[in-house]
Amino acid sequence: MSEFLQFAFSGMTVGAVYALVALGFTLIYNASDVVNFAQGEFVMIGGMVTAFLYASGTPLWLAALLAIAIAAVVGVLLNKLAVEPARGASVVSLIVITIGASIFLRGLAAIVFDKQIHRFPAFTGEDPIGIMGATIVPQSLWVVGGGLAIFAALYVFLTKSVIGKAVLATANNRLAAKLVGINTNHMMTLSFGISAAVGGLAGVLATPITLTSYDMGISLALKGFAAAMLGGMGSPLGALVGGFLIGLIEQMTAGYLSSEYKDAAAFIVILVVLFTMPRGLFGPRVAERV
Amino acid sequence: MAPMRTTPMLSVRNLRSRYGRIEALYGIDLEVNAGEIVTVVGANGAGKTTLLRCLSGVQPASAGSIEFHGHNITKLPAHRRVGLGLAQSPEGRQIFTNLSVEDNLRLGAYLHGDERYDQDREDAFNMFPILKEKRYQLAGGLSGGQQQMLAIARALMSRPNCLLLDEPSLGLAPILVAQVLDAVKSLRSLGVTLLLVEQNAFAALSIADRAYVMETGQITMSGAASDLIADPRVREAYLGL
Numbered sequence: 001m002s003e004f005l006q007f008a009f010s011g012m013t014v015g016a017v018y019a020l021v022a023l024g025f026t027l028i029y030n031a032s033d034v035v036n037f038a039q040g041e042f043v044m045i046g047g048m049v050t051a052f053l054y055a056s057g058t059p060l061w062l063a064a065l066l067a068i069a070i071a072a073v074v075g076v077l078l079n080k081l082a083v084e085p086a087r088g089a090s091v092v093s094l095i096v097i098t099i100g101a102s103i104f105l106r107g108l109a110a111i112v113f114d115k116q117i118h119r120f121p122a123f124t125g126e127d128p129i130g131i132m133g134a135t136i137v138p139q140s141l142w143v144v145g146g147g148l149a150i151f152a153a154l155y156v157f158l159t160k161s162v163i164g165k166a167v168l169a170t171a172n173n174r175l176a177a178k179l180v181g182i183n184t185n186h187m188m189t190l191s192f193g194i195s196a197a198v199g200g201l202a203g204v205l206a207t208p209i210t211l212t213s214y215d216m217g218i219s220l221a222l223k224g225f226a227a228a229m230l231g232g233m234g235s236p237l238g239a240l241v242g243g244f245l246i247g248l249i250e251q252m253t254a255g256y257l258s259s260e261y262k263d264a265a266a267f268i269v270i271l272v273v274l275f276t277m278p279r280g281l282f283g284p285r286v287a288e289r290v
Numbered sequence: 291m292a293p294m295r296t297t298p299m300l301s302v303r304n305l306r307s308r309y310g311r312i313e314a315l316y317g318i319d320l321e322v323n324a325g326e327i328v329t330v331v332g333a334n335g336a337g338k339t340t341l342l343r344c345l346s347g348v349q350p351a352s353a354g355s356i357e358f359h360g361h362n363i364t365k366l367p368a369h370r371r372v373g374l375g376l377a378q379s380p381e382g383r384q385i386f387t388n389l390s391v392e393d394n395l396r397l398g399a400y401l402h403g404d405e406r407y408d409q410d411r412e413d414a415f416n417m418f419p420i421l422k423e424k425r426y427q428l429a430g431g432l433s434g435g436q437q438q439m440l441a442i443a444r445a446l447m448s449r450p451n452c453l454l455l456d457e458p459s460l461g462l463a464p465i466l467v468a469q470v471l472d473a474v475k476s477l478r479s480l481g482v483t484l485l486l487v488e489q490n491a492f493a494a495l496s497i498a499d500r501a502y503v504m505e506t507g508q509i510t511m512s513g514a515a516s517d518l519i520a521d522p523r524v525r526e527a528y529l530g531l
Contacts, residue, residue, distance in 0.1 A: 162396060169386045169397050176384040178348055181372035181401040181448060 002133025007255040008248065009131075013140040013209060015247020016147035017043075020202035021224025022231065022239035023150055024195040029234050030158065031167045031191035034094045038078060038102035039224060040217030041109075042196040045071045046203025047212030048109060051118035060120060068200040074105070075196020079189050102217060109214035122208040139208045146205045150198055151240040158236060167191055219263070223250075226266040229273050232283025241281060245269075297360055299324045299452055299483055300345070300376070305354035307344050314340040316507040317354065322452065327475070327484045329515065331491040331528055332504035338487040339381055341504070342454045345485070346378035347371045358452070373401050377450035379442045381457045387430030391421055394429050394440055398447025406449075414443040417473050435466040442473065452483045459490045471497055491528035495519040503528070 021039055028036045046067045053063035082097050089097075123142055128135035158164040170177045170187040177184050203212060210216075227246045231238025246266050254262040273280060300322040307315040314337050322328045330338050343349035345356060347368030356364045358376050366374075386394050395414055399407050415422035418439040424432060429440055438458060445453055458474060459467040467490065475497045477484060488494035495501055495515045503511040503524060511518065518524045 162400065165389060165393050165397055166400060168389060172386045172388045173384060175348055176380060176386060177397075178368040179346060179372065179378050179380055179384070180397050180444065181369045182397070183367075183369045 003255070005132055005134035007251045009134055009136045009140065011248035011251035012244060013136075013143050013247070014250065015227075015244035016140075016143040017202055017206045017210065017220070017243075018223045018227040018246050019147045019240045019243025020150060020198055020205075021220050022227040022243045023147075023154055023236060024199045024202075025224060025228045026234060026236055026239045027154065027158075027167070027191045027195045027198070029171070029228075031171050031187055032083075032094070033091050033171055034083070034098065035225065035228075035233070036078075036192075036195065037095065037098045037221050037225075038105060038217075039195065039199055040219070040221030041102050041105040042071045042075060042199025042217075043203040043206070043220050044109060044212060044214065044217040045074055045105070045196075046200030047207035047216070048113050048118065048203075048214065049200075050204050051120050051207065051212060052113060054120040055118075060123070063120070064204040067204055068197050071200025071203070072193045072197040075192040075194075075199075076189055078196070079192035083192070084185060084188065102221065106215055106217060113214060115214055117211050117213045119207055119211045126208075137209065139205070143205045143209065146201060147240065147243065150201065151236055154198075154236045163190070223266045226270045228280075229270055230280055232280030235280070235282040238280055238282035296323070298322060299359060300485065301357040302345070303355045303357075305341070305344060305356065306352045307340055307349055308352050309340075314507055315344065318504075318507075318509055320502055320509065322483060322485050324451075324483055325478065325481075326500060327478060327486065327498045329486040329488060329494040329498035329501045330504050331488055331494050331501060333528075334489060335506075336504040337507040338489075338504055339456055340507075342378060342381075342456050342485070342487055345454055346376065346380075372448050372450075375449070375451040376454070377445045377448045377452070378454040379445035379456060379458065381460065383434070383437045383441075385429045385432075385437050385440050385444065387428065389429060390426055391429050391432070391440060392425040394444050395421075395447050398444035399449075401448060407447075410447050410449065414446060417446075417476070418443055435462045435470075438462060438466075438470060439473075442470070446477070446482070450482060452485065453477065455484060455486045457488060458486070459488060459493055467493060491524070492519070495524075 021043060024039045024042065025035060028034055049067035049070050050063045053066055054060055078101050082101050083094060086094060086097055122139040124138045126137065128137050158168060166182045167187050170182060170184045174184050223246055227242035228239050230245060231242025246269060249269060250262050250265045253265040298321040302318055302320040305315055305318040318341060330341065332338050340349060344351050347366060351364055355362055358374060363371055386397065395411055399410060420436055421440060421443060432440060442458060455474065458470050462470060471493055486494055486498060495518055498515040501515040501518045502509050
């Protein structure tokens with residue numbers, strides 16, 4: 001029992017990180033139908049910038065805020081310099097552009113920072129808390145809490161605010177969005193900025209546990225993608241649930257089978273989802289008349 | 291110095307537009323005065339929709355000028371034109387299918403605050419009661435006629451003083467055509483000036499003040515709607531009489 005609980009705790013922790021990556025996917029996907037494969041790099045930027053600023057003497061909270069802001073700026077630049085100029089290109093081309101951007105950002109990080117593994121201290125101490133024979137580090141609670149808070153904020157933003165609805169409208173019908181007065185370029189920039197900030201926050205929260213390095217983004221992007229697919233692309237609730245499920249499946253596989261198979265779990269989930277329920281658990285079920 | 295005559299609300303001079311190398315508009319001249327219902331009739335492919343797309347700004351003009359209330363808006367992006375009071379209800383099913391009917395209306399009022407929204411929404415529901423009934427449903431599930439009504443209602447939510455209406459009767463059952471055209475006619479009493487593009491020439495000419503006939507990207511005839519509806523060439527070519 002305590003063993004199961006231990007796997008569940010670590011599953012929830014990594015799951016929350018995947019959920020944050022998947023929530024980042026959700027926002028950009030909702031505004032543009034594009035799956036942004038540079039999403040993992042935003043997480044890396046969040047972690048690396050915090051680690052370097054902290055090492056140079058900046059207080060941790062300030063380093064974290066600056067890191068999130070820098071990630072957001074990188075997100076906006078990605079849209080302005082790479083995605084917006086290719087406006088009118090097919091969605092597949094845009095996705096390939098984001099893959100190129102992720103390779104570029106990874107290379108840039110290797111030069112600007114270095115190729116070492118970095119971390120910074122946990123926010124509220126490192127002493128594990130014992131629960132029914134299992135333990136959990138306080139930072140895990142930060143990660144899980146951060147995932148839940150960002151989900152709630154995004155959910156309210158997309159379903160209650162007019163700007164959030166405008167983001168959804170931009171993805172659904174760009175022509176009609178322009179005709180009601182929505183500046184569709186602003187909506188794209190906004191969603192890349194918020195998405196990147198969410199990614200940066202994930203890096204800030206998770207790095208004390210997962211550590212960070214210039215090339216950690218790619219596996220996060222793939223796991224986050226698996227989470228978003230499982231939950232249903234475009235659904236914030238799906239991203240949250242999908243993230244936690246992928247984290248749990250991965251840690252259970254690592255615990256009960258072998259940690260060798262840990263990474264395979266997420267990809268097997270992608271295949272099963274694509275074969276059996278391509279819209280995922282909470283994907284849109286719009287009955288469109290044609 | 292007072293102008294000799296009032297400037298038209300919308301004034302189009304020698305407007306040209308192309309899709310790649312294919313020219314779609316060969317120099318259109320057109321005017322719409324405040325309070326008028328003006329219609330552009332013509333066969334499928336004559337360039338009527340392209341003309342409206344240029345006016346609303348989603349299709350670039352390659353030459354010529356568009357003036358609205360005396361301002362040159364030829365290069366203005368589409369979303370800014372809505373703010374000036376020039377709105378388009380697009381052809382076909384250009385609604386937000388994954389949002390509710392009510393959210394579609396709310397986005398129609400995107401440039402306005404919340405204070406006028408409730409009243410404007412009630413006006414829209416009065417004009418098209420079926421939208422009130424379906425307000426919480428996804429717009430993608432509406433029938434073609436209901437989607438057309440939603441597109442018109444959404445355009446009205448921006449409180450335009452000039453509304454560009456593209457094929458409001460397209461694909462509608464005859465009883466719905468009458469209902470939609472009645473609604474269009476009633477817009478004049480709300481102070482909305484209308485430019486109506488229609489393949490259904492008879493319906494359009496019967497509610498319009500003035501009309502232009504368009505053929506292969508050019509205006510070939512223009513005049514009072516009542517004159518054109520009696521013109522033998524129009525009757526033969528567009529009214530099937």
